[in-house]
Amino acid sequence: MTRRPENTEPWPLATGEPACIAHRGASAHAPENTLSAFRTAAELGAEMWEIDVQLTADGVPVITHDANLKRIAGIDRAIADLRFERLRDLAPDIPTLGETLDLAASLDQALYIELKAEGAGRIAWNHLLANGFDRAVLGSFSMDEVRSLADAGCPFPLSTLVPLGADPFSRAAETRADIIHLCWERGGGERPQDQVDAALLQRAKDEGLDVVLWHEERKPVLEALMELPVLGICTNQPELMRGFDRFAGLATEIVCHRGANHFAPENTLAAARLSFDQGARYVEIDVHMSADGEIVVIHDATLDRTTTGAGPVSAHNLAELKSLSAGAWFSPFYAAETIPTLGEMIALARSRDARLYIENKTVDAKALVDFVRSEDFLADCFFWSEDPALQEGMRREAPDANIKAAAGRYQNVTEMENHLAPQLAEIHYPDYARLGPRYLEKGIIPMMQYFGEDPAVFDRIVVMAPPMINLDRADLLAAALRRRICDDR
Structure with a gap:
């Protein structure tokens, strides 16, 4: 000047x-x-x-x-x-x-x-x-x-x-x-x-x-x-x-756990939208079924923690669920957020050329994969369930679906392959350096999981450069990438 x-x-x-x-x-x-x-x-x-x-x-x-x-x-x-x-x-x-x-x-x-x-x-x-x-x-x-x-x-x-x-x-x-x-x-x-x-x-x-x-x-x-x-x-x-699009050559695909849940209420369209605007490739969501057979996005089986309602999700029809605030618990700023349907989440992801990681909490396996297939979204998502019966059911009903398995549940890669033939294996951060290369050699994408907030860990993750990472704080990974660029200068 x-x-x-x-x-x-x-x-x-x-x-x-x-x-x-x-x-x-x-x-x-x-x-x-x-x-x-x-x-x-x-x-x-x-x-x-x-x-x-x-x-x-x-x-x-x-x-x-x-x-x-x-x-x-x-x-x-x-x-x-x-x-x-x-x-x-x-x-x-x-x-x-x-x-x-x-x-x-x-x-x-x-x-x-x-x-x-x-x-x-x-x-x-x-x-x-x-x-x-x-x-x-x-x-x-x-x-x-x-x-x-x-x-x-x-x-x-x-x-x-x-x-x-x-x-x-x-x-x-x-x-x-x-x-x-x-x-x-x-x-x-x-x-x-x-x-x-x-x-x-x-x-x-x-x-x-x-x-x-x-x-x-x-x-x-x-x-x-x-x-x-x-x-x-x-x-x-x-x-x-x-956002992540500013980092040339970034090979890691970002998966935001329940959306950008540090900034917006988890499992809402607001949290997903912010994740996609940050440059995340995937948003992880949790699904249950309403009393009238609609697949809705919410983590808990009950409404009490994250909505203005109470009782089981499955005891309420979609109209009743949509009448609740899914954001007021987080901040008055988000009081207008409602429980999304899976269809709404798919539409948002498609509008951003992005994808979903769908964790099946309680939905019938066939009903879930059939719905996703009807939306022509099967190739643009992957599935997981904590419930072994649902996990096996999704693989049985959709041999062409992308399934994630948890590495910690298996003795070795062969056991995992024989059980689910998964496309992805989720590996917790402390185990990633040891297990990640083994899955990569077998053609299974290793996805690191880190839900912590330690900047020093994020600095190490930047160096490790996993193909995918599932995290709560994408902003902290972006900050670590910026530090790396400054150090290189």
Whole structure:
């Protein structure tokens, strides 16, 4: 940046590609502008959080987009009219800037601070200095706010947010900003990236300006934007920018156990969708049958743990099961999630060109494989059951099905082959180095299982590079892969 070189800190990231800026945190997966959304963003691979700063009546900088509490708390009160203690009573999830700075420092995250309230810039600047936090950018749609910071010699990079239809270069000239942030997601139809053409980028370079782009959640658009020479891109879904597709040559197929169950309620469409957006090849799901013969996705035989219902799954028809929340137990954010049918899960997987690992808990073996065959999905999934009768029944009813066996249940490979002729063998992490090569030699795919959260173990898994891995925390494997890339550099 060259517009104020005597004063300005550099852009606080050096990723070698556009930075992933989590828009209001990972706001697709947790309530926007909350500590939960910020922590989730970091876990999903973001390097920076976009946060919005409002001021309370007593001048406390708080992180929330709207000036009024109506949308996020259902209370028609202006934040500027409330003292902080009262605001905290009414909306306890709204964090202060100080709390957000502490979390960002602990998670090694930079901040892209959008100033919403008049005068918020000087207060935010003072908070950054007082906390010794230098990995920040300050920006606003308000040209007066940005210009006042430039005139006062603010040492942090300054960004002018540019609405659709406005001239970014005249706004930069009027504000003395270092960055033009193009908020043009609603322009350009299905190809908004075409608005950021070579002429615009060259002029920005000639004028000593850098570019940040709007929040984007359309995968093809994001992929095009990530090829541009820009500082960063905002997104509600960091996993779309930092998923497994970013690791060239990755040979391991990811299987997410009950979906992305760390971030979303297990065995729901939300958990499966997030897994696929992370780049998982498979999602593991559990199936039972309803009272009226529908195959539904839920782990337990009873409803009590993961839904608002009670009693056996098999005692309720599909309409009754669909009336329950399958996400409220996990977070109010997911209260609208319902128990999916197997058909819905298959449709989601097919829409993402992905696959399923179906664990049969209680469904009649013939009924299950017949249903999957009727969906023309037999080649795109594999089966397993803890119940030996169901496991053997699925193999008997579908000789052409992909069956997984558990290596720990057999004395050797030959015994497993003679019993089930499986296509996959699941091997627990501690046994993988010893057993994995034996199954691979026999043409059986060894799938490592690791449901832990130890970063050191994930570092070792990256080196081992199993053909498949079944895990709870795909995000931790992605983080280990990023560490490996940084070490190689």
